[in-house]
Amino acid sequence: MITIIRQRGLPVVLIVILLFFPQLFGILHTNMFLSFSIMSMYAVSLNLMLGYTGLLSFGHAMFFGTGAYATSLILTHIEGFPVLLSILTGCLAAVIMAVITAPLLVRVSGTAFAMLTLAFGQLMYVICLKFREITGGEDGLGGFTIPPFLGIDLTDTVNFYYFAMVILLLCLGAMWFFTQTPFGNIIVGIRDNVNRVDYLGFQVHQTKAIVFLISGGFAGIAGSVYALFQNLVSPEGTLGVFVSFNPIVMAVVGGLGSFFGPVVGAGILTILEETVSEFTDRIDLINGIFLIIIILYAPTGIVGLWHKLKEALFKKETAQ
Numbered sequence: 008m009i010t011i012i013r014q015r016g017l018p019v020v021l022i023v024i025l026l027f028f029p030q031l032f033g034i035l036h037t038n039m040f041l042s043f044s045i046m047s048m049y050a051v052s053l054n055l056m057l058g059y060t061g062l063l064s065f066g067h068a069m070f071f072g073t074g075a076y077a078t079s080l081i082l083t084h085i086e087g088f089p090v091l092l093s094i095l096t097g098c099l100a101a102v103i104m105a106v107i108t109a110p111l112l113v114r115v116s117g118t119a120f121a122m123l124t125l126a127f128g129q130l131m132y133v134i135c136l137k138f139r140e141i142t143g144g145e146d147g148l149g150g151f152t153i154p155p156f157l158g159i160d161l162t163d164t165v166n167f168y169y170f171a172m173v174i175l176l177l178c179l180g181a182m183w184f185f186t187q188t189p190f191g192n193i194i195v196g197i198r199d200n201v202n203r204v205d206y207l208g209f210q211v212h213q214t215k216a217i218v219f220l221i222s223g224g225f226a227g228i229a230g231s232v233y234a235l236f237q238n239l240v241s242p243e244g245t246l247g248v249f250v251s252f253n254p255i256v257m258a259v260v261g262g263l264g265s266f267f268g269p270v271v272g273a274g275i276l277t278i279l280e281e282t283v284s285e286f287t288d289r290i291d292l293i294n295g296i297f298l299i300i301i302i303l304y305a306p307t308g309i310v311g312l313w314h315k316l317k318e319a320l321f322k323k324e325t326a327q
Contacts, residue, residue, distance in 0.1 A: 050254035050269030052225035058263040061198030066128025072246035074227025075234040101227020147241030262308025
């Protein structure tokens with residue numbers, strides 16, 4: 008009975024909360040939840056590479072920032088451009104970025120892969136910083152008009168909340184479905200034993216390239232929604248090195264081996280930051296201490312710790 012309630016009742020409760028979140032918690036917390044949701048999707052897109060394929064990227068912000076800038080530029084220069092197409096444009100721009108960088112990156116792994124992604128990410132940062140005539144330089148791009156969607160005014164916070172949540176949930180669903188396919192099993196095999204996957208006849212480099220494109224495309228969508236939400240993009244806010252490190256921290260805190268681990272990690276870090284900010288401005292220090300504790304005492308993340316506790320309780324009940 009308890010299992011049935013957990014399997015059927017919990018999703019219903021979550022859906023009801025999502026539907027009535029603005030009415031239940033107000034505009035301030037709605038904006039906080041939107042920011043959390045965008046970063047959760049961004050972290051999950053990174054987890055496709057890190058948690059599932061074993062590719063540590065220190066430059067994932069190049070896709071996030073590319074999507075954000077592409078959406079901002081097209082809305083700035085083409086008045087009345089459909090908002091949904093502007094998000095697809097951000098996704099396409101991120102995929103093109105992945106196509107350009109993939110031929111080099113998929114041929115390396117480990118430290119070399121991490122350092123090269125960091126280099127490409129910083130290259131994008133410098134490009135957006137220096138080409139002031141196009142990107143606005145340090146000031147970035149802002150104040151662009153967000154067109155209505157099917158007659159719905161997206162400048163209204165509540166309307167934009169529902170619009171963004173539908174897109175983000177659809178993207179999360181698509182990424183989850185991707186991990187459940189036979190191809191998802193192959194990328195997990197690459198993470199666990201790349202030589203065995205190669206021996207079985209699968210094309211390792213091409214598989215990595217596909218994951219790279221899919222991960223980059225979804226990160227680009229997250230960046231596009233972020234640009235619409237903030238109505239401002241800047242090199243530091245979308246391409247900075249900490250924008251690449253944040254989803255890694257979220258994935259580690261939540262649990263790399265779990266699809267929803269980064270979502271859990273993003274939620275915990277968001278709550279921690281909001282709580283700590285009421286007492287001190289040294290949020291990064293507290294986050295660092297918290298990350299050290301997680302790595303030392305819960306290396307599989309919060310989700311992994313939860314599964315271990317469940318197994319321990321199950322063994323205890325069985326023994327009794």
